[in-house]
Amino acid sequence: xxxxxxxxxxxxxxxxxxxxxxxxxxxxxxxxxxxxxxNTRAVRLSEPSTLQLNEFLPRLDGATALYPxxxxxxxxxxxxxxxxxxxxxxHSSGKVGPDLPLVTVNGTAYAYRNLxxxxxxxxxxxxxxxxxxxxxxxxxxxxxxTPIGREAFVFFVNRRxxxxxxxxxxxxxxxxxxxxxxxxxxxxxxxxxxxxRSSGSGSQTMLESIMGDTKIMQPITENVMGFMLDIVNRxxxxxxxxxxxxxxxxxxxxxxxxxxxxxLLSINGIxxxxxxxxxxxxxxxxxxYAITTTKDNEYINAFIEWMLSEQGQYLVAKTGFVPLLN
Numbered sequence: 001x002x003x004x005x006x007x008x009x010x011x012x013x014x015x016x017x018x019x020x021x022x023x024x025x026x027x028x029x030x031x032x033x034x035x036x037x038x039n040t041r042a043v044r045l046s047e048p049s050t051l052q053l054n055e056f057l058p059r060l061d062g063a064t065a066l067y068p069x070x071x072x073x074x075x076x077x078x079x080x081x082x083x084x085x086x087x088x089x090x091h092s093s094g095k096v097g098p099d100l101p102l103v104t105v106n107g108t109a110y111a112y113r114n115l116x117x118x119x120x121x122x123x124x125x126x127x128x129x130x131x132x133x134x135x136x137x138x139x140x141x142x143x144x145x146t147p148i149g150r151e152a153f154v155f156f157v158n159r160r161x162x163x164x165x166x167x168x169x170x171x172x173x174x175x176x177x178x179x180x181x182x183x184x185x186x187x188x189x190x191x192x193x194x195x196x197r198s199s200g201s202g203s204q205t206m207l208e209s210i211m212g213d214t215k216i217m218q219p220i221t222e223n224v225m226g227f228m229l230d231i232v233n234r235x236x237x238x239x240x241x242x243x244x245x246x247x248x249x250x251x252x253x254x255x256x257x258x259x260x261x262x263x264l265l266s267i268n269g270i271x272x273x274x275x276x277x278x279x280x281x282x283x284x285x286x287x288x289y290a291i292t293t294t295k296d297n298e299y300i301n302a303f304i305e306w307m308l309s310e311q312g313q314y315l316v317a318k319t320g321f322v323p324l325l326n
Contacts, residue, residue, distance in 0.1 A: 002033065007295045010106070013239070024062065024325070025229065025232055025233055025236065025257050025258065025259040026257075026258040026259065027229065027256065027257050027258075028041065028062055028255065028256045028257075030085060030105050031084075031085065032067075033067055033068040033072075034071065034083060034084060034085060035071045035072075035074040035075040035078065035083045035103065036075060036080050036081065036082075036083065038321045040071075040075070040223075041068065042068060042071040042074075042075050043068075043072045043315060043318045043319050044072070044075060044076070045076050045314065045315065047311075048307065049076040049077050049311060050309065051077050051302060051303070051306040051309075052077060052309060053077050053078055053079075053299060053302070053303065054079050055297045055299075057078055057079075057102060057299070058121040058122050058297075058299060058300050058303055059100070059102055059119070059120040059121045059122075060074070060102070060104070060120060060121070060122050060123070061104050061105065061106050061110070061111040061114050061119075061120040061123050062106075062108075062111050062123050062124030062125055063105075063108045063124060063125045063126065063202050063288075064105055064107055064228070064252070064256075065202075065228070065251050065252040065256060066125065066252075066288060067085070067124075067126040068255070068256075068320070069106040069124065069315065069316060069319045069321060070101065070103070070124045071083075071085075071103070072315045072318075072319055073303075073307060073315060074103050076311070076315065077303065077306065078103075083102060083103040084101060085101055085103060085104045085116040086101070086104070088292075094106030094107045094109065094111070095110060096110055096113050096117065096119065100114065100119055100120065103280060104120075105129040107201065107202075107263065108126065108200065108202035109198070109199075109200035111123040111125055112125065112126075112128060112132045112135070112200070112225055112289045113135070115143075115291060115292075115293060116132075116135055116136050116139050116141050116293070117139070118293075121292060121294075121297070121300055122290050122291065122300060122303070122304070123287065123290075123291050124148075124288065124289070124290055125202055125289060125291060126151075126203075126205060126206060126211075126249075127145065127205065127286075128143060128205070128218055128291075129199070129200055129204075129205040130194070131199065131200060132200065136293075139180045141293050142231055142293060143292075143293065144291065144293065144294070144295055145289045145290075146289055146290045146291070146292075146304050147288070147289055147309070147324060148287075148288065148290050148304075148306075148307045148308065148312070148324065149271075149287065149288055149313075149316040149321040149322060149323055149324060150221070150277055150278070150280055150285060150286070150287055150288075150324065151249055151250060151251060151285075151286065151287075151288050151321055151322065151324070152205045152208065152249070152250040152272040152277045152284060152285050152286075152323035153203070153247065153248075153249060153285075153286065154247065154248060154250050154251075154253060154264050154272050154284070155171065155246070155247045155264075155265060155267070155285040156235060156247070156248070156253065156262045156264050156265060157235065157244060157245055157246075157247075157262065157265060158235055158236060158240060158241040158242070158244055158261060158262060158263070159185060159260070159261050159262060159263045160242065161182070161244075161263065161283070162186075162187055162188065163185055163186060163187040164235050164263065164265060164266060164312025165265060165266040165268075165269055166185065166265055166266075166267060167267070167268050168210070168283055168312050169287075170185060170268060171267070172210065172211055172214050174192055174194050174245065175194055175196075175211060175216050175217060176211070176214050176215060176216065176217055177217035179192065182242075182243065185263055188211060188242065190242040190243040191243055192243055192245055193223060193240060193243045193244045193245065194217075194219070194223065194245045195219075195223050195224075195225055195231045195235065195244065195247075196216070196219050196223060196224050196225070197225055197226075197228070197231070197233060198223045198224060198225070198226050198321070201228075202249070203228060203247055203248055203249060206247075206249075206284070206286070210300065212312075228248045228249075228257065229257050231246040231248060232246065232248065232259050232262060233259075234246065235262050236259045236261035236262045237261075241261075241292050246262070250264075250272055250277070250321075251320050251321055254320065258292040267283045267284060268283055270282050270283065272284075274322060277322045278322050287324070288321075290304050292304070308324070309313050313325040
């Protein structure tokens with residue numbers, strides 16, 4: 001009898017562990033895309049680059065999700081060398097200062113600060129937030145923004161959530177606090193837990209852009225995530241399976257933080273497929289930029305011009321983004 005009870009308990013433990021702990025995110029760290037590193041994931045050209053920079057190399061920073069792309073640019077154009085992005089050690093938060101590696105990745109908010117304060121020459125990011133524009137104006141810095149590729153901003157839920165589509169109006173109503181229950185959207189009677197990112201992050205800035213003049217509701221502290229990975233893990237968790245809603249960029253979800261417990265939503269009935277991004281039918285399609293504070297540096301100008309060339313746009317596509325050139 002005792003043996004049967006023991007076996008039964010073991011089965012229950014195994015079953016519950018599958019439910020509660022089978023929440024693995026297939027995460028690819030930025031360091032895995034380091035240019036010229038052995039077994040790097042950074043994609044390569046199939047031919048020599050038409051541009052080779054050997055001196056006065058532009059200092060680079062940018063969003064985590066865009067690092068695989070500008071790492072590929074570096075691998076094609078810069079001289080071979082050690083471009084370790086974190087200065088010898090991985091850090092979980094961004095850095096600001098003059099002693100950064102030549103090619104680093106600090107996330108959108110820190111990258112803007114580094115550019116505005118003159119610590120880097122080019123950043124690869126989504127468009128600036130109101131606060132970032134204000135900071136540039138205060139410092140007397142002009143931001144020159146060159147679109148270099150296209151990307152989709154996506155919303156996702158736990159795969160157990162029956163809702164598969166939201167309208168733009170519904171998203172605005174959710175994040176303004178006017179819709180608070182999934183039953184109002186064809187789902188079950190569960191309160192919506194709508195996660196947000198910290199101010200200045202690229203994805204939070206995109207949400208603010210979608211909201212337009214509608215004010216975003218003030219979230220509780222537990223619903224504000226410092227990193228995109230945090231939102232993925234929270235939405236995919238068993239505890240949040242009925243009520244959570246998150247957002248991110250498509251490349252990050254598909255290529256850097258893959259999790260089979262989340263489900264991308266269609267918006268206005270249109271799924272964020274590569275085709276729908278390229279033909280601009282998916283509503284939250286936009287460009288990302290190479291941003292500088294000068295137009296007078298010949299090395300920076302040549303590099304950005306090359307990014308828009310056939311070779312540069314080939315790397316945009318091969319990395320997993322949608323190129324500007326069709």
